C-alpha cells in the first residue's frame with residue numbers, strides 16, 4: 137500500500153492527482169472524444185497533443201463521457217495508488233461500455249507503457265494501449281480497434297518530440313499554458329519508472345518552442361510553463377557538427393524575449409544540472425518568475441546515493457546557497473520529498489527534517505515511498521520500512537512544511553505583489569485569484585479586473601497556502 141500527500145498548492149503538478157481534461161467543441165458530425173488525465177503536468181500537456189492528433193482524425197473533444205464514442209485515460213505509473221485509481225475508473229467505464237457497445241476505451245501514457253499488452257489481459261474492456269511516444273499512431277490504432285481487434289503501440293522513440301503538432305488547449309483558463317520542451321529522462325533515480333515509461337531524453341527545436349509561445353501570447357495567454365522531466369539538461373543542436381547549440385539558459389532567454397508581459401515558469405529542475413547560467417537568466421529577465429521547484433527527495437547523503445540522485449546533502453545545500461545568492465531570499469523554492477525509502481534510519485529521516493530547516497521551502501510535494509516494479513530499487517533494495525513508520529515520518533515532514541510555508545508567506549505580508557489574474561477565487565465570486573512571481577496564490581477583491589490582467593496587490597494577511605490582500609496603484613516592490 138502506498139500513500140501520496142500533497143499540500144500547499146492548488147496546481148496539479150504531481151502524480152496521483154486526477155483531472156478530467158476535456159473541452160466541448162461545437163460539432164454535430166464529428167465523433168466525440170473524452171480524455172481524462174492523471175499524474176504530472178507532462179501528461180496534461182500530452183493530452184493536448186493527443187486532442188490535436190485526434191482532431192486531425194475527425195474527433196471533437198467532449199466534456200461528457202456519456203456522449204463519447206472514444207474514451208482515453210492518459211495514465212500515470214509513478215505510484216501504485218495512481219495505477220489503482222485508473223483500474224477503478226476502468227471498472228466504472230466498463231458499465232458504460234456495456235450500455236454503449238460501440239464505445240472504444242484507450243489507455244495512454246506511463247501505465248500503458250509499463251504494462252504494455254499485459255494491460256489488455258488484465259483489463260478486458262480496454263481496446264487500445266498507447267505509450268507516450270506513439271500518439272501519432274492513434275488514428276491507425278483506432279481504425280484497428282473499430283474492426284474489433286485490440287490495438288497496441290508502445291514503441292519508445294529516440295526522436296519524437298511532437299514539435300510540429302499544435303496542442304489543443306484543454307480546460308484552459310486562457311491565461312496560463314504548458315509548453316513541452318523535451319521528453320524522456322536519462323537519469324536513473326532508483327525509485328523512478330519514468331526512464332522506462334518515457335524513454336531517453338530528447339529536446340525540442342527551440343524555434344518551435346518560441347513559435348508556440350508567440351502564438352499563445354497572441355491568443356491572450358500571459359504565462360507559459362516550460363515542461364520537461366529535467367529541464368536543466370535541455371540541449372538542442374550539435375556544436376561539433378557546426379550547428380548552433382542551445383542550452384536551457386539560452387532557451388529561457390529566447391522565450392522571455394517573446395514579450396515582457398509573458399511570464400515564464402519552468403519545471404522540473406534537477407539539483408545536479410541547474411547551473412548559475414540558468415539562475416542568471418532568471419535574474420536578468422524580469423518576466424522569468426522567481427521560483428524553482430528543486431526536488432531533494434531526501435536530506436541524507438547515504439539515502440541519496442541509494443536513490444542514485446548523483447548529488448549529496450552538501451551539494452544540494454550549496455545549490456540552495458547559489459539560488460539565494462543570485463536570486464535573493466525571496467526566490468520561491470519548492471521540493472519533492474520521499475519518506476521511508478529502503479533502509480532509511482531514524483537518524484537519516486532527521487537529516488531530511490534538518491535539510492528542510494536549512495532551506496525553509498515555500499511548499500512541497502511529499503510522499504511515502506512506494507516501490508514500483510522493474511525499477512532498480514525494486515530489483516536491488518528491500519522495501520523494509522513498515523508502512524506505519526513511513527506514514528509517521530511523512531506526517532512529520534508535512535507538519536514541518538506547513539510551519540515553513542506559513543512563515544514564508546508571513547514575510548510577504550505588508551508588501552505589494554504583481555499578480556497575474558487566473559480567474560475567480562474558489563471561495564468567493566467577489567474575489568479574484570492569481571499568482572505572484574514566486575508562484576503563490578493571491579486572493580483579492582474583484583473590482584473591475586479581469587482574467588489575464590496584471591494587478592498590484594498589497595498583501596495584508598495570509599494562511600500557509602494563500603496570500604490575501606487588495607489592489608493598489610503602487611508598483612510592486
Ligand code: SF4
Pocket residue numbers: 321322323324325328329330331365366406
Ligand atoms: S530525474 Fe529521476 S525522478 Fe526525475 S524523471 Fe528522471 S529518473 Fe525520474
